[in-house]
Amino acid sequence: MAAAGAGRVSAEAGEAPEALGPGPVPCALSVNGREVRIEIEPRVTLLRALRHYSDYTGPKEICDRGACGGCTVLLDGKPVASCMMLALDAQGRPITTVEGLARDGKLHPVQEAFKTCDAYQCGYCTPGMLLSTVALLKENPAPSLDEIKRGLEGNLCRCAAYNHIFDAVQMAAKKMSASPAK
Amino acid sequence: MARLRLKVGFVGGYEEIEVDVPDDGPVPWDADSKLAVVSKSHPRINAADILTGRARFATDIKRRGMLYAKILRCPYGHAKVGRVTVPDIAGVRHVEKKEGKECFFAGDDVAIVVADTQEIAEEAGRRAEVDYEILPHAVTMEDAIEGPGVFRGGNRMRAQTRDEGDVDQGLKEAAVVLERTYKTQAQTHSCLEPHSAVAEFNSGGVTVWTSTQSVQGNREQITEALDLSAGQVRVIAEYVGGGFGSKFGAQSGATVAELSRKLDAPVKLLPDRAEEHAANGNRPPSIQKVKAGIRKDGVVTAWIVDSYGSGGYAGGGGGPANPLKYLYPFTNWRKTHVDVRINGGAALPFRAPGHPQGVFAIESMIDELAARVGMDPLEVRKKNDTSPVRRAQFDAGAKRIGWSRRAQPTGSEQGPLKHGIGMAGATWGGQGGPPAEITAVRHADGTFEFHSGAQDIGTGIRTAIAVIAAEELGVRPADIKVKIGDSDLPYGPGSGGSVTAPSVLPAVREAAHKLKQEIAKQGAGAPGGKITVTGSRPEDFRRYRGGVAGCQFAEVEVDTETGMVRVLKVVAVQDCGRIVNRLTAESQIQGGVLQGISYALFEERVLDRQKGAMLNADFLNYKILGPRDTPDIDVVLFEVSNAGNTVGLLGLGEPPTVPTAAAVANAVANAIGARIYELPITPDKVLGALNKI
Numbered sequence: 001m002a003a004a005g006a007g008r009v010s011a012e013a014g015e016a017p018e019a020l021g022p023g024p025v026p027c028a029l030s031v032n033g034r035e036v037r038i039e040i041e042p043r044v045t046l047l048r049a050l051r052h053y054s055d056y057t058g059p060k061e062i063c064d065r066g067a068c069g070g071c072t073v074l075l076d077g078k079p080v081a082s083c084m085m086l087a088l089d090a091q092g093r094p095i096t097t098v099e100g101l102a103r104d105g106k107l108h109p110v111q112e113a114f115k116t117c118d119a120y121q122c123g124y125c126t127p128g129m130l131l132s133t134v135a136l137l138k139e140n141p142a143p144s145l146d147e148i149k150r151g152l153e154g155n156l157c158r159c160a161a162y163n164h165i166f167d168a169v170q171m172a173a174k175k176m177s178a179s180p181a182k
Numbered sequence: 183m184a185r186l187r188l189k190v191g192f193v194g195g196y197e198e199i200e201v202d203v204p205d206d207g208p209v210p211w212d213a214d215s216k217l218a219v220v221s222k223s224h225p226r227i228n229a230a231d232i233l234t235g236r237a238r239f240a241t242d243i244k245r246r247g248m249l250y251a252k253i254l255r256c257p258y259g260h261a262k263v264g265r266v267t268v269p270d271i272a273g274v275r276h277v278e279k280k281e282g283k284e285c286f287f288a289g290d291d292v293a294i295v296v297a298d299t300q301e302i303a304e305e306a307g308r309r310a311e312v313d314y315e316i317l318p319h320a321v322t323m324e325d326a327i328e329g330p331g332v333f334r335g336g337n338r339m340r341a342q343t344r345d346e347g348d349v350d351q352g353l354k355e356a357a358v359v360l361e362r363t364y365k366t367q368a369q370t371h372s373c374l375e376p377h378s379a380v381a382e383f384n385s386g387g388v389t390v391w392t393s394t395q396s397v398q399g400n401r402e403q404i405t406e407a408l409d410l411s412a413g414q415v416r417v418i419a420e421y422v423g424g425g426f427g428s429k430f431g432a433q434s435g436a437t438v439a440e441l442s443r444k445l446d447a448p449v450k451l452l453p454d455r456a457e458e459h460a461a462n463g464n465r466p467p468s469i470q471k472v473k474a475g476i477r478k479d480g481v482v483t484a485w486i487v488d489s490y491g492s493g494g495y496a497g498g499g500g501g502p503a504n505p506l507k508y509l510y511p512f513t514n515w516r517k518t519h520v521d522v523r524i525n526g527g528a529a530l531p532f533r534a535p536g537h538p539q540g541v542f543a544i545e546s547m548i549d550e551l552a553a554r555v556g557m558d559p560l561e562v563r564k565k566n567d568t569s570p571v572r573r574a575q576f577d578a579g580a581k582r583i584g585w586s587r588r589a590q591p592t593g594s595e596q597g598p599l600k601h602g603i604g605m606a607g608a609t610w611g612g613q614g615g616p617p618a619e620i621t622a623v624r625h626a627d628g629t630f631e632f633h634s635g636a637q638d639i640g641t642g643i644r645t646a647i648a649v650i651a652a653e654e655l656g657v658r659p660a661d662i663k664v665k666i667g668d669s670d671l672p673y674g675p676g677s678g679g680s681v682t683a684p685s686v687l688p689a690v691r692e693a694a695h696k697l698k699q700e701i702a703k704q705g706a707g708a709p710g711g712k713i714t715v716t717g718s719r720p721e722d723f724r725r726y727r728g729g730v731a732g733c734q735f736a737e738v739e740v741d742t743e744t745g746m747v748r749v750l751k752v753v754a755v756q757d758c759g760r761i762v763n764r765l766t767a768e769s770q771i772q773g774g775v776l777q778g779i780s781y782a783l784f785e786e787r788v789l790d791r792q793k794g795a796m797l798n799a800d801f802l803n804y805k806i807l808g809p810r811d812t813p814d815i816d817v818v819l820f821e822v823s824n825a826g827n828t829v830g831l832l833g834l835g836e837p838p839t840v841p842t843a844a845a846v847a848n849a850v851a852n853a854i855g856a857r858i859y860e861l862p863i864t865p866d867k868v869l870g871a872l873n874k875i
Contacts, residue, residue, distance in 0.1 A: 052244075126233065163772050
């Protein structure tokens with residue numbers, strides 16, 4: 001695996017890892033198709049880099065242990081707990097946050113379905129739920145109820161809007177298969 | 183005043199009542215009112231903000247030059263703070279120490295560090311050295327009741343007793359008398375958004391963005407804490423990531439406001455999950471010893487409950503409300519309650535305080551009494567419950583779940599997987615009242631705007647305001663802009679006791695009615711300039727009945743080899759007064775039921791008896807219900823035309839979580855033929871009840 005950007009710690013065999021920090025170092029992230037350049041200490045997580053050091057406050061810090069899914073973002077198109085990785089390791093890889101789902105002021109079909117089904121209450125888990133759903137439907141465009149539950153099992157909702165969320169996932173799946181994204 | 187006749191009650195049980203209402207106010211809606219907008223399903227008017235990440239929670243607020251505060255917390259159940267040494271790390275701006283403080287629970291604050299970044303503040307906290315003189319502690323109620331005194335003035339507080347009738351006579355009349363002890367655990371609120379706050383001081387005063395259920399209550403508390411004058415504090419909570427009762431206090435807001443004043447910079451506080459679990463609220467644990475008697479015909483003749491509850495170190499507020507009196511109006515009853523202090527974080531109101539724990543004991547006992555006299559537990563409830571609403575609900579729920587399918591006799595199903603059905607009744611208040619003020623505006627361009635100092639903690643009150651306004655004005659909810667969650671807006675109540683909707687919405691209707699009259703006066707043809715009116719919530723008039731009735735039926739599957747309990751289905755029959763927004767009403771009930779299942783099966787704060795610290799202060803070991811634990815929930819919105827106010831509303835936040843744990847416990851007992859007297863119903867307890875371990 002090649003070092004994907006400045007400041008990335010390489011773990012390739014035989015190659016001494018670059019010593020970084022502890023002070024701030026440059027970090028370049030690709031968020032929702034835009035390049036974000038920040039200066040952060042190497043210990044800063046991807047979640048904090050997005051929330052504290054740039055303006056993407058969609059992903060939420062809830063458990064800070066990868067146990068709740070509130071900080072979920074898509075990295076290389078796959079859902080990850082952004083509290084569980086360092087920002088420097090995400091350099092050069094496309095990141096999608098909830099802010100990047102709607103296009104040209106039009107909600108993503110998953111967002112539309114969440115709206116129609118009232119698939120939230122306080123809204124704090126919603127960004128993570130949306131991204132986990134987008135990832136799930138990409139892998140499995142027509143999930144059964146049980147597959148939806150398994151697909152979202154890493155996302156907690158304390159208000160417990162789960163059944164409405166399941167309804168929304170099914171609704172979005174139907175809509176998206178009827179008119180697949182170009 | 184005008185005298186009107188209103189049709190009240192529910193399908194199958196309507197009646198007419200006479201009410202007196204002001205001449206110039208809106209005509210109260212009753213069972214025959216034909217409404218175009220109200221009671222339909224409406225997506226939230228702020229859906230796009232929630233869905234795109236634009237919604238600003240307190241944790242999302244950033245201000246120029248903002249500093250981050252981190253609270254250092256005591257790791258022992260009871261200790262005196264000695265020397266506190268915070269390392270000199272670049273970026274640490276300020277340290278406050280509480281040397282000499284006696285900490286009464288693991289999680290009590292011993293110092294606060296303010297730094298340039300959250301990472302630096304956390305590191306300084308982690309590397310701080312604190313000397314403690316460790317003192318004796320008691321972290322369980324049993325230890326506190328039986329063990330030596332840990333608190334000055336004793337661990338036990340004064341007993342409070344209430345009674346009616348003659349319990350001794352009642353016990354004599356009984357055919358069967360049972361004595362049982364029920365225990366419930368401490369449950370943490372586990373709001374996904376922590377009790378966070380940002381404050382920015384300037385010469386005019388301070389603005390505080392905080393995760394609160396009461397922006398105006400917080401304003402008053404912060405004004406007092408900082409010794410400021412009225413008008414100097416503004417509190418904003420545009421979005422709140424859950425509260426469930428734990429977010430009335432202004433501790434976080436006052437802390438950052440004070441720091442911001444001292445440091446002349448904006449300051450943010452972000453408690454982590456461990457702090458949330460240990461220090462930011464819980465539903466208090468209970469021990470309830472119940473002695474009850476029943477006649478052969480199913481009438482309960484006596485009910486005696488001796489209960490203990492613990493609000494943690496602070497004491498008080500710890501009791502299971504044991505809502506005997508209004509769930510079952512027994513003739514002879516006595517309740518004695520003792521609050522016990524333990525070295526745990528302070529309890530805070532939690533969705534229907536006291537009720538889930540009280541109803542768990544009551545409804546478990548009713549089932550056992552029914553079995554002893556050979557009666558259907560549902561019939562025993564009908565014998566003792568006088569609420570016509572709940573009696574009708576019993577039948578509706580029994581039909582939906584298929585009550586006759588339950589295991590008879592209990593535990594009789596063959597094989598290791600056993601199924602059972604159980605039910606429980608519930609009651610709550612939540613009818614709201616004045617004051618509530620609304621400002622309603624018709625702009626020159628014809629658009630409408632409604633303002634309230636209430637806040638939306640997830641219930642959808644923003645949209646409910648728009649729904650009522652739209653109905654009155656003859657427009658669509660999406661045409662109404664709603665501003666809430668700012669203490670500068672007109673008076674709105676704190677979001678507690680399920681009163682927000684029934685307090686605020688009659689004021690909305692009042693304001694919309696006035697606005698309509700004002701528009702008519704100015705001539706409908708040419709929308710002129712801006713019109714602003716204010717509406718106050720009128721006093722209540724006669725209502726159909728008090729209380730919010732509900733009942734739930736749960737179906738479970740118990741694996742008698744592993745002890746695992748799975749809830750397969752819940753039928754939730756809920757008095758919802760007049761539904762404002764069907765979609766969000768369903769959401770409230772879904773959430774209440776699922777939180778109840780989570781309480782029944784998974785959640786428990788575990789405090790270490792050796793050191794006193796919480797052992798499961800995260801989401802890996804403190805289990806809350808997740809997607810795969812979620813059963814099908816059949817929500818039956820049981821509409822009751824109530825009168826009482828011009829909209830005829832009830833609050834739905836708390837009622838649906840009241841009976842769930844009891845219904846699940848009764849279903850488990852039905853499945854396995856053995857009863858579990860202690861929540862949560864974890865596999866070890868199931869296997870224990872089956873004498874397998």
